[in-house]
Each structure stands twice: as C-alpha cells, then as structure tokens.
Amino acid sequence: MMRSSADTNTKTYLLLALLAALAVLLRLGENLLPLPMQLGGARPGLANTLTIICLYLFGLRLTGLFLTVRVLLVGLLSTGLLTPGFLIGLGGTLLSLLLMELGRRSQAFSPYGIGVLGAAAHNTGQIAAAALLMQSAALFELLPLLLLLSLPFGLLTGAIAGKALPLLRRLLR
Structure with a gap:
C-alpha cells in the first residue's frame, strides 16, 4: 500500500512537533542543572x-x-x-543553524563534526550578540574558553544525533 503525500506530511509535521517539544524540555531542563562553573550560562546544549x-x-x-x-x-x-537573554540566544541559534547547514551541505562533516561546529557557532553568535547589545568587545575574552567547551559538548550532541538518526529514518519510511 502506497502512502499519500498527506500521510507523509502529517507524519513529518508530527515528528517535527514532538522534536520541538522535546527540545524545549531539554533546554528548560538544562536551566535546572547544577553546573560546576557559571560561565555565561554555559550548558551542554542537549537541545542542539x-x-x-x-x-x-x-x-x-x-x-x-x-x-x-x-x-x-x-x-x-x-x-x-x-x-537581552532572548536576543543573545537568538544570535547563537542563527549563526549555529547557518554554519551547521553549510557543514551538512558540504558533506565534509559527520553528525559529530556538525555538533562541534554548531556548539562553537552558537557560543560565537551569543558572544557577538551580547557584545553588540552591551557595546563591549571585552566579552570576546570569554570566547576561547567557550570554544574549548564546544568540543566535548558538541561531540556529545553529535554522538547522540548520530545514533538516533538511523532509527528515526526507519520510523519516517
């Protein structure tokens, strides 16, 4: 039996809505994590x-x-x-999306690399947005440490995505 386009669209939008709801829960849940350091709200970025x-x-x-x-x-x-918090997060999100998409289209990165690229871009976008809002380039001093944290956090998010993708692809068939 062949599925109709409407069935496929419904399944796609349902999965998209579920993923968005889970992403919101993960992001809000990270606010509750007791972090060993409070560096500009640095978090693992599991929603990524x-x-x-x-x-x-x-x-x-x-x-x-x-x-x-x-x-x-x-x-x-x-x-x-x-x-300001919303705008700073938006800056990180936009730069992250752009660079992750460029990385994905280039096919030069696995999900692991896309995770690191996304984390580094998100941190960079947030610092740039915060520096613009606060009119202070001094915030860029935080960037090296944030970029260092992008490596393990990005590898974590990329690894989880890489493991989940085959299962979700089968689900979408």
Whole structure:
C-alpha cells in the first residue's frame, strides 16, 4: 500500500512537533542543572541534538521552522521575548543553524563534526550578540574558553544525533 503525500506530511509535521517539544524540555531542563562553573550560562546544549537530527531529516526550511518554535517557546517560558537573554540566544541559534547547514551541505562533516561546529557557532553568535547589545568587545575574552567547551559538548550532541538518526529514518519510511 502506497502512502499519500498527506500521510507523509502529517507524519513529518508530527515528528517535527514532538522534536520541538522535546527540545524545549531539554533546554528548560538544562536551566535546572547544577553546573560546576557559571560561565555565561554555559550548558551542554542537549537541545542542539534535535537540531542536528532535524537538519539531516528535514533540511534547512523545516529545521528553521523547528528552531523558530523552539526559540519562541523557550523565550516565552524562560527568558521572555525580546529580552537581552532572548536576543543573545537568538544570535547563537542563527549563526549555529547557518554554519551547521553549510557543514551538512558540504558533506565534509559527520553528525559529530556538525555538533562541534554548531556548539562553537552558537557560543560565537551569543558572544557577538551580547557584545553588540552591551557595546563591549571585552566579552570576546570569554570566547576561547567557550570554544574549548564546544568540543566535548558538541561531540556529545553529535554522538547522540548520530545514533538516533538511523532509527528515526526507519520510523519516517
């Protein structure tokens, strides 16, 4: 029996909505983690695992939709919309999405590399947005340490995405 286009679209949007809900929960849950250091809110970025999965399964357009939902919901539930925290997070999200998509399209990176690239870009975008908002280049002094943290956190998110992708691809068939 052949599936109709409507069935496929429904399944795609349902999975996208579930992934967005899980990403919001992961992001909000990270706020509750007792971190050994409070470096500009540095967190593992587990929600980025789902961004990587979306990029590989759905491409840029639907991943943009996924991130729009995620960023708006996290903004509503955590930082507030159009607050400095929201705008800083948005800066990181946009740069991360752009560089992860370029990396994915180049086919030069595995999900592990995309995870590291996304984490480094997110940190860089956040620092750039914060420096712009605060009109202070001094914030860039935090970047080397944040980029160092991007390596283990990015490898973690990439590894989880890499393991989940084959299962989700089978689910979408």
